Amino acid sequence: MRVRCRKLQPFNKEAADDVIQKDHGLHPDDKYLKPGRIPHIWCPGCGLGVVLTTFIEAIRRKGLPVDKCAVVSGIGCTGRVAGYLDMDTYHTTHGRAIPFATGLALAKPDTSVTVFSGDGDLFAIGGNHLIHAARRNVNIKVICVNNFNFGMTGGQAAPTTPLEAKTSTTPTGNAEAPFNLPAVAHAAGAVYVARWTTFHPRQLVHSISQSLDKKGFTFIEAIAPCPTGFGRPNKLGSGLEEMRFYRENSEIRNGIDPGLAEIKLRGKIVVGTFSDVDRPDFLENYQNNVVSKVLSKGDKPGKGRAA
Amino acid sequence: MGKDVLTGEHFIHGDAACAEGGIAAGCRFFAGYPITPATEVAERMARRLPEVGGIYIQMEDEIASMAAILGSSWGGVKSMTATSGPGFSLMMENIGLGMMTETPCVVVNIQRGGPSTGLPTLVGQADVMQARWGSHGDYGCIALVPCSPQECFDLTVAAFNFSEIYRLPVFVLADEMIGHMSERVVIPRKADLVIVDRPQPKVGKDKYLPFESSSHMPAPMAVTGQGYHVHVTGLTHDERGYPVITDTVQERNVRHLVDKIRRNAEKIIRFETLGIEDATVVVVAYGCTARVARQAVENLRGKGYKVGLLRLITIWPFPSALIRSIAGRVKAFVVPEINYGQIAYEVERTAGGAAEVLLLALMGGSIHSPEEIEEGVAEFL
Numbered sequence: 299m300r301v302r303c304r305k306l307q308p309f310n311k312e313a314a315d316d317v318i319q320k321d322h323g324l325h326p327d328d329k330y331l332k333p334g335r336i337p338h339i340w341c342p343g344c345g346l347g348v349v350l351t352t353f354i355e356a357i358r359r360k361g362l363p364v365d366k367c368a369v370v371s372g373i374g375c376t377g378r379v380a381g382y383l384d385m386d387t388y389h390t391t392h393g394r395a396i397p398f399a400t401g402l403a404l405a406k407p408d409t410s411v412t413v414f415s416g417d418g419d420l421f422a423i424g425g426n427h428l429i430h431a432a433r434r435n436v437n438i439k440v441i442c443v444n445n446f447n448f449g450m451t452g453g454q455a456a457p458t459t460p461l462e463a464k465t466s467t468t469p470t471g472n473a474e475a476p477f478n479l480p481a482v483a484h485a486a487g488a489v490y491v492a493r494w495t496t497f498h499p500r501q502l503v504h505s506i507s508q509s510l511d512k513k514g515f516t517f518i519e520a521i522a523p524c525p526t527g528f529g530r531p532n533k534l535g536s537g538l539e540e541m542r543f544y545r546e547n548s549e550i551r552n553g554i555d556p557g558l559a560e561i562k563l564r565g566k567i568v569v570g571t572f573s574d575v576d577r578p579d580f581l582e583n584y585q586n587n588v589v590s591k592v593l594s595k596g597d598k599p600g601k602g603r604a605a
Numbered sequence: 606m607g608k609d610v611l612t613g614e615h616f617i618h619g620d621a622a623c624a625e626g627g628i629a630a631g632c633r634f635f636a637g638y639p640i641t642p643a644t645e646v647a648e649r650m651a652r653r654l655p656e657v658g659g660i661y662i663q664m665e666d667e668i669a670s671m672a673a674i675l676g677s678s679w680g681g682v683k684s685m686t687a688t689s690g691p692g693f694s695l696m697m698e699n700i701g702l703g704m705m706t707e708t709p710c711v712v713v714n715i716q717r718g719g720p721s722t723g724l725p726t727l728v729g730q731a732d733v734m735q736a737r738w739g740s741h742g743d744y745g746c747i748a749l750v751p752c753s754p755q756e757c758f759d760l761t762v763a764a765f766n767f768s769e770i771y772r773l774p775v776f777v778l779a780d781e782m783i784g785h786m787s788e789r790v791v792i793p794r795k796a797d798l799v800i801v802d803r804p805q806p807k808v809g810k811d812k813y814l815p816f817e818s819s820s821h822m823p824a825p826m827a828v829t830g831q832g833y834h835v836h837v838t839g840l841t842h843d844e845r846g847y848p849v850i851t852d853t854v855q856e857r858n859v860r861h862l863v864d865k866i867r868r869n870a871e872k873i874i875r876f877e878t879l880g881i882e883d884a885t886v887v888v889v890a891y892g893c894t895a896r897v898a899r900q901a902v903e904n905l906r907g908k909g910y911k912v913g914l915l916r917l918i919t920i921w922p923f924p925s926a927l928i929r930s931i932a933g934r935v936k937a938f939v940v941p942e943i944n945y946g947q948i949a950y951e952v953e954r955t956a957g958g959a960a961e962v963l964l965l966a967l968m969g970g971s972i973h974s975p976e977e978i979e980e981g982v983a984e985f986l
Contacts, residue, residue, distance in 0.1 A: 303860065307853045308819060309844040332836060335847065368829050370676070381836050381848060386829040388679060389838035389848075391702050394672040397636075397664060398699075401673035404660050405634060405680025406829050427672075430665040584660065592655040593606070 330354045330364065332384045339378055341449075343529070343537020345496035345522025349443050350379055352499050352520075353414070356506035367410045370399040372419035374450045375524075376443040379414040393424030396431045399438045407581055410439070410510060417444040417458040421477050425457070432486035435514040435579045440488075441506065442479060442517065445524035453527030460563035464531040480556035480572050483517035490516035491556055492571040496523065497544035505571060514579040521567060532563070607656030610795040619757040619784040620645035620687070623713045623777060624653060625792060626761025627685045630800055632711070633659035634684040636673035638666055638692060641725040642781040643715040646687035667692035671699035674710045675774075679837065681803075681828035683765060687713035689781075690732055691722060693739070700774050701740030702839045704862060707816065707823050709768035709803065711761065713777040715784035716892075718943075718969030728781040729969035730892055731944035736776050737921050743859050745866025747873055748776040748921040750891045754788045760918070766801040767873060771865055772823035778920060780943070782893035782972060806833065814844040818861035821868040866922055875918035876927065880906055884913030886985045887931055888939045889952050891917040893972055898941055901978035910986050920948065925955040932959035937985040941965035941973045961985070 315334070322333045340346045357367060364385040371380040373392035380387035386409075390398045395413045403411040413420075420428050420442050431438065447465050448454040454467040458479065462471040484491045490512050492505040502520060509516035523529060523540035534540050544567065551559075552570040559568035578586070610629045617625070624646050627635070635650040637643075651661040660677075664670040667688050674684035688696060693714045703710060716732045718724030736748045747767050749760040757779060764775040804825040806813050815835045817824035824844075827833035840848035841855045866873065879902055881887050890898035895916040902914040915931070917924065928951075932938070937960055940949040949964035956962060965981045967973060 304856060306857055306860065309814075309817075309857065311814065311844070314843060314845065314847075332834065332847075364834070365830055365832050381838065384834050386679075386834055387836045388676070389836070389840065390672065390675075391698055391839055394668065394699060394702075397669035397672035398676035400662070400664075400669070401634065401636060401676025401678070401684065402680045402829060403676075404662065404673075405677035405682040405684075409680075409830055426665050427669050430669070434662075580662075584655075588661075589655045592652075 327351065327354050330357065330384055331382055335382045338382060340375060341526040343523055343525040343540070344375070345445065345520070345537070346375060346379065346443060348496040348499055349441065349502065349520045349522060350382065352502040353412070353441065353506055355503045356510060359503065359507055360510050362410060362510065366408065367412070368402060368406070369412050369414055370395045370402065371413065372415040372424060374416040374419050374448065376414060376416035377419060393419055393422070393427065395419065396424060396427040396438065396440070400431055400436045403436055403438050404581065407437070411437070412439040412441060414441050416449070417442055417446070417479065418448045418456040421457045421479065421482070429482065429486035432483055432488045432515045432517070435487060435489060435577060437513055437579045437581065438515060439509045440515070440517045441520060443520050443522050444479060445522050445528055447524060447528040449524050449527040453531065460561060463563045465528065466531070476561065478556065478560045479519045480517065480559055484556045484573055487515065488517040488573070489514040489575050489577060491573045493519040493521065493559065493569050495521040495544040495548055495567060495569060497541050497548065498569060501569070508571070508574070514577065606658060607653070609657045610798065611792050612794045613792060615790045615792065616787055617754060617790050618645065618787045619751065619754040619779055620715060621649045622754040622757035622790050623687060623761045623779065624649035626758040627711060627765065628653055628657060628659070629758070629792065629798060630762045630765035631683045632685050632765065633657070634674065634677040634682045635659070635661050635686065636664050636670040636677070636684070637686045637688065638664055638670050640689045640692045642717055642784050643687045643689045643692070643713065645784070646713055646715070667695035668698060671696040671703070671712070675699060675703050675706070675708045678708050678710045679828055683709070685711040685713065687715065689715050689717045690719045690729070693732055693735060697739040701742060701744070703774040704740065704744040704746070705839045706837045707772040707826070708774065709772050709826070710774045711764045711768055711777060712774050713761065713779065716778065716780040724970050726781070727970040728893060728943055728972060730780055730894065730942050731947065731969065732778065733920060733944065733947040736778055744862040745864070746773065746776065746921050747771065747866065747919070748778045750778045750918060750920045751783055752892055752895045752916065753783065754786060754790045757783065758790055758792060762798060762800070766799065769801045769803050771869065772826060780892045810834065815846050816842060816844050818844060818857050821864050823865055870922040873919055873922060874924045874927070876924055877916040877918060879914040881913030881915060881931060883911050885911045885936045886939060886982050887913040887915050887935050888941065888978060888982065889915045889917065889948065890941055891920055891948065894941050894943060897973050897975055898978055901975040901982065904975060905979055905982060912982055917948070923951045923955070928952055928955040929957065932956040935960050937961040937963060939963045939965060939978065939981045941978050941981070943967045943969050943972065
């Protein structure tokens with residue numbers, strides 16, 4: 299068959315770069331942001347900007363060179379974080395940021411690999427990957443922004459939506475109990491588990507900095523307002539009012555069993571660093587239990603063995 | 606450190622030969638999940654990769670396996686996975702991501718009978734169309750079909766080379782019969798192997814376009830840690846990698862993914878022929894079926910019949926021009942395959958009515974006998 303296509307409009311780099319705003323570079327954080335990617339897509343009152351800023355601050359504070367950092371994200375509002383950062387960034391498929399990051403972290407052990415994604419991405423479609431990466435203790439840092447719903451698609455129920463909370467798919471109230479994210483991550487084997495809200499940026503910076511120092515699978519939950527998706531049906535008010543709620547209802551309890559940190563609709567939010575332990579990561583175990591044993595057998599490659 | 610290229614003669618099965626081909630081609634990362642009849646590829650990799658400084662990881666499922674090899678490829682390491690039908694289905698999502706993000710890697714599919722769980726331990730060839738169209742959206746793809754353990758080695762090496770040249774996941778579409786068949790496999794000397802190393806960007810960060818689409822070739826690939834700060838996304842993206850959700854960018858993006866294969870098809874297509882010059886009937890076959898077809902064609906030629914064999918090695922892109930050129934001078938194509946018609950449709954389509962097409966279909970679990978193929982051909986003699 300013959301094919302007729304529309305005339306292609308060739309890519310014009312000069313014109314595309316022209317769109318890059320002239321004021322890029324005025325803000326001290328701009329050197330961590332890809333030129334031409336701001337303004338971001340997030341709604342007014344969304345907490346994602348706060349969490350992104352705390353990540354940048356942690357990288358700055360640790361003095362980590364951006365060429366030694368990579369960010370992997372899945373799909374959803376939080377999934378868009380990767381695209382704004384001026385480093386090697388990977389915006390993958392829904393739920394698959396962690397296995398993609400697993401491959402990347404094993405291929406580039408000298409690179410700090412952070413997975414930035416949402417509660418729906420990491421705990422619904424990606425839940426299995428999360429628990430297995432924690433079990434293996436792959437050296438990746440997970441920052442999970444929890445806004446209690448699927449925001450990008452317009453506010454549907456997620457595995458974090460509290461019982462009785464309203465969303466566009468639970469119009470009379472959610473009939474399911476939610477996951478307690480730090481408890482899941484802890485039970486699966488994460489070596490560092492913390493939860494903060496966007497009302498706690500200093501603590502978030504501190505926790506992210508601590509996690510960047512850890513070798514292994516770390517998990518930080520950042521609770522964030524979603525006035526458009528979750529706030530409206532549950533009458534939580536604006537992003538600012540939600541921040542006020544966090545201030546009045548957060549309870550810092552470092553070191554407690556994360557199993558005791560369940561979240562109920564309009565209830566207390568237990569925050570803090572819940573666990574910080576050390577155990578060998580995947581690569582250390584692989585080196586000790588596989589590579590060194592294989593190599594100590596001497597130079598006897600598979601030749602001649604039964605296939 | 607162990608040897609990466611096991612130069613010499615071996616008596617190994619096709620699955621093991623795929624693993625050795627991968628290692629010889631430079632694969633140093635394998636992520637997989639056990640599945641019959643591809644498990645032996647993973648087992649071989651689990652034993653061999655640590656010998657050569659590579660990593661084997663058993664993931665929680667095939668979705669994760671595919672995602673992990675994309676991640677390691679962006680970490681600068683040649684990567685592969687191996688699976689069979691049900692796992693191939695699960696991989697489709699991230700095969701699409703690999704196509705969209707132009708990520709080199711190799712996926713071996715040792716086909717078994719389907720659909721669903723089907724015949725886990727028995728042969729099938731019904732994933733041909735899934736390999737071509739399995740992930741949503743439009744993209745070009747390359748699938749190579751070995752017909753012997755030797756070719757499992759050779760074509761896995763070729764698959765890695767194509768994946769680096771054209772920047773995409775490349776399929777080695779073997780079948781259970783070939784995967785579990787043990788035969789003599791000759792692994793050449795390392796110096797005699799043609800291995801394509803990943804092309805590197807030659808310009809600085811300000812000029813580099815990681816998803817350049819103006820030629821029908823992909824841009825060299827900057828991986829993690831090289832300072833290019835590439836954004837890699839499954840969203841429709843411009844040449845910088847920035848997501849742009851418009852019809853004009855979609856037009857460039859998708860046509861690039863298709864055209865880099867379509868416009869280079871001649872360089873990718875491999876096939877083998879036997880007696881097609883004087884043939885009035887041509888048998889078109891691939892994989893294990895091609896071995897039986899060869900026997901049938903030889904038997905018939907021995908009796909003086911003008912019958913030819915076209916063995917497809919590259920199945921995607923499909924050798925349409927070749928079929929068209931033969932169609933005008935033969936009476937019929939006979940297509941034995943272990944499915945209810947997949948490549949036969951392509952043959953019929955490209956023959957365009959110039960020659961008859963007879964599908965010799967088997968649903969899976971066994972191969973054709975030479976006699977079955979001879980009987981099919983006899984209809985036109």
